[in-house]
Amino acid sequence: MKIAVIGCTHAGTAAILNAAELYPEAEITVYERNDNISFLSCGIALYVGGVVKDPEGLFYCSPEKLAELGVKTKMKHDVLDVNIDQKELTVKDLETEKEFKDNFDKLIITTGSWPIEPNIEGKDLNNILLSKNFYHSNTIIERAKDAKNVVVVGAGYIGVELVEAFEQNGKNVTLIDAQDRILSKYLDKEYTDKAEEAFKKHNVKLALGETVNKFEGKDGNVSKVITTGGEYDADLVIMCIGFMPNTHLFKGQLDMLDNGAIIIDDYMRTSREDVFAAGDACAVIYNPTDERRYIPLATNAVRMGTLVARNLVKPTTKYMGTQGTSGIKIYEHNIASTGLTEESAKDMGLDIETVTITDNYRPEFMPTYDEATLKVVYKKDSRVILGAQIISNADLTQSINTMSVVIQNKMTIDQLGFIDFFFQPHFNKPWNILNQAGLNAK
Template identity: 65%
Template sequence: MKIIVIGCTHAGTAAVTQMAKLYPEAQITVYERNDTISFLSCGIALHVGGVVHNADELFYSNPTVLKELGILTKMRHDVLSIDTINKTVQVHNLANGQTSVDTFDKLVLTTGSWPIIPKMDGISLENIQLCKNYAHARTLIEKADTAQKIVVVGAGYIGIELVEAFEQLGKEVTLIDNTPRVLFKYLDEPFTQLVEDELTTRGVQLALEQSVTSFTGDNNGRVNKVITTAGEYEADLVILCIGFRPNTGLLENQVEMLPNGAIIVDEYMQTSCPDVYAAGDSCAIRFNPTGKQAYIPLATNAIRMGTLVARNLVKPTIKYMGTQGTSGIKIFDYNIASTGLTEQAAIDAGMNVKEITINDDYRPEFMPTHEKALLKVVYEEGSGIIVGAQVLSKVDLTQSINTLSVCIQNKMTMDELGFIDFFFQPHYNKPWNLLNQAGLQAYAMS
């Protein structure tokens, strides 16, 4: 069996390492256009902020490791086209300029995503940067060393983490986003308000509910100003964190996709084309709170999907369970996590939901310290089925969101949440766990 894997970050690395173990007789070839694999881009902000001093530590595999597994890894090879009918790929060797054709029995597309780059005046000016791969990380470190006024465009996870890193380096930071709140996709207003208060207290300028329209530069071609629908902001360095779109042009018009280009796969990671599989940020996946296909680019999803591709490559074996989009972030002293739908997202999706918000000390008040915890659980009004949750505290309670992710996965109700068996120990919680409290309050209101 001849297997070709295109792209080797999270999903690709997970897929090929499992394939090598499951199919020792197979010929596995990886084509990767970059000169590195398996880069943890979620660690870029940690590198910028000096928490991770060596960016090389953000890799968890390399071509040598794959070679030892019997995998042929062709770095700096750009796949130009795929013919799914004749099962061939055309490949350009970026090192010597030669083009060749390879054949496959099974093809796995794990080409990931790429940052959205808007078309507008000044976008090509120097010091307007992206934040995705190893090269971006190195460039950001270099540019930030001499920049003082830094503008971050996009108030999602990556944008917020970079803002924190730059603020701690003593930079003047402006955060621009077209939504009314930071982390709008992940958190409801009581949570984002605390984050915004912390940012402004530390001197970060928030420019929300406005969109960037253009950039201006100095006589040397370097960006010096960001123009938005509501004002203009001086900048020595601009980082675009607007979002990502799937890298799926190679299979355009050959497999089923969402309108944004995300490949639709079945429960076994197979596309609509036989013997062609896909995983990671190039794919749409089932979002369990709605039961619909959605584009949720997360490293955790990518690793799971890559592993499942390997398990299901020869025959359907293990079904993908879908996702809740569970994620977490640490901003200054706050530990934050969320899963499923926010209340606002549920309403926007046309769902009839209710919510319970708990703002309480996470453990008994007789303990030497007892920090506040903010927990919100969103659930369907009629059935009581849990569809989303968020938590924020200066104590790390983020694992409670993993618990609620399981609850959403299994369509548990608020009544059940109120009486789930959680341990009690004064060092960690109260006799009625915060999650129990949320369920009990919902029960009392029903």
Template identity: 65%
Template sequence: MKVIVVGCTHAGTAAVVNLKSLYPECDVTIYEKNDNISFLSCGIALNVGKVIEDTNSLFYNSPENLAKSGVITNMKHEVLDIDFDNKKVTVKNLLTDDIFEDTYDKLVLTLGSWPIVPKFEGGELENIELCKNHDHALTIIEKSKNAKNVIIIGAGYIGVELVEAFERQGKNVTLIDAEDRIMAKYLDKEFTDIAEKEFSDRGVKLVLGEKVQKFNGENGKVKSVVTENGEYEGDLVILCIGFAPNTKLIQGKLDTLPNGAIVIDEYMRTSREDVFAAGDCCIVRYNPAKDNRYIPLATNAVRMGTLVAKNIVKPTLKYMGTQGTSGIKIYEQNIASTGLTEYMAKTTTSMNVSSVTVTDNYRPEFMPTFEPATVKLVFDTDSRRVIGGQIISKIDLTQYMNTLSVVIQNNMTVEELAMTDFFFQPHFNKPWSLLNTVALEALK
């Protein structure tokens, strides 16, 4: 069996490692445009903030390591075309410009995603950067050395983490987003209000509810960002607007969503026989809403890549879907969420939605120290099914959202969650777990 893997970041790496483990004799060939694999872009902000010193530590595998297991690793090679009928790919060696064909028995598309870059006037100016891969990381770190005023456009997780990192390095930081709240996809207002205050208290300028119109420059370098309502000075601008599936290669050849995300079934199979796909280039089954969505997360990618290997010979292990569980640390605040926020549930589904929020000390008051935690539960009013949750505390209680992710995946109701068994030990919690407590509140 000959397998060609197109693209090799998280899903691709997981697919290849598991393929060689399950089928040591199979021929696996990788074609990757970059000169590296498995880069954890979520660590770029940690590098900027000097939490970690070396960008190379953000790789968890390498072409050389995969080659040791017999994988043919073609870095700096771009697949130009795929002939699905004849099982052929056309490839360009980006170092020599040579173009050649290769054939496969099974094809794995792990094409990844790419940052969304709107066409702004002045977008070609120097020092307007993206934040996705290793090259971007090196560029951001180098250019930030002499930057005084940094502007981040996009208040998702990546943008928000960069804001904190640059502020800690003594930069004047402005965060711009068209939404009226930061992290609006992941958290409801009572949580984002706390996070926004953390930034405002440290002098970060939050420009929310304003759309970028253009960039102004001087001597070919960016000087300011102009929105609908104002102009903001910046000598380094980083675009963190979001991601889109990198699927131009297969448009019109495979079934996709309107945004280009490849449609797959529960065994990672595409609409063409012997063609599999995984990771940021695909749809995911979103359990809270019982629909298919585009949710590019590394956690989804590694699971899906593993499933490609498990199912490449025959359907064996089903994809269980995702809750989009995520977490972030903003200064002293530990924040996590899973499933639908109340706002997203009400605006993107037809469900009748209810929610409850509880603030309580995470462990007994007789302990030497204790801290409050706020936890929110979102549920379907009619079925009572739990569909989302959020938590925030100065103590790291984020694992509660991993537990709640399992609750959502298994279609549990608020009544079931209220009476679910959790341990009690005064060092860690109270007799009623925070998840019990918030679910009990929903029963009132």
């Protein structure tokens, strides 16, 4: 069996490592246009902020390790064309500039995603950067050394984390987003209000509800960002307004969503036989609404890549779907969410109820105790739980992993009230905050 893999970050690495173990007789070839693999892009802000000193720790695999497993590891090789009918690839060696053909019995597509790059006047000025891979992170660190005024465009997880990293490095930071609040996809307003207040306390300028119209420059370098609401000085601009699936090679050959995300079944199979896909190149099953969505997350990618290997020869292990579970630390606030927010559920026209619990996470007789706020979203008629969010200074984010399982299993808010959780005064109260949400629901 000849297996070809295109792309080797999270999903690709997981697929290759597992396929090499499961099919020792297979001939596996991976094509990767970069000279590194398995970079944890979620660590870019930690690297930029100096929390992570050695970037080697942000790689969990290497071309050398793959070669030891017998994988033909073709780094700095760009796949130019894929003919699925003929099961043939056209590849370019980026070092020698030579092109050649290869064929496959099984194709694994793990081409990932790429940052959205809007066509804004002045976008080609120096020091307007993207934030996705290892090269981006090194460039950001180098350019930030001499930058005084940093503008981050996009208030999703990556943008928000970079803002904190730059502020803690002594930069004057402005965060711009077209939405009227940060992290609006993941959290309701009462949560984002607290996060925004933390940024304001640290003198971060929030330019929310504004769209970038133009970049102005001086001597070829960016010097100012012009938005619908104002003008902001900038020596360095980081663009992180979202991602698009990197699937142009397969358009017209595979079924996709409108944005190019490849549609896969429960076993990671695409619409064509012997062609599998995983990670940010794909749409995923979103359990709260039972629909396919584009949710690019490293956690999804690793799971999906592992499943590709298991299902490569015959359907063996089904994909369980995702709740889009995620977490973030903003200064002293530990925040996590899963599933639908109240706002997103209402935007979809769902008839929902919510319950919010604010309580000290452990007994008041303990020497210290911090307040936590948990919100749960559930259907009004069936009372099935659709989403949850938590914020606290103590790290209670693992409780949202529990809520992810609750949503995946389609449990009700009433059942949540009586789930068996342990009690120990160091950690919680006799009625866990999750139980409290269930007990206090209407």
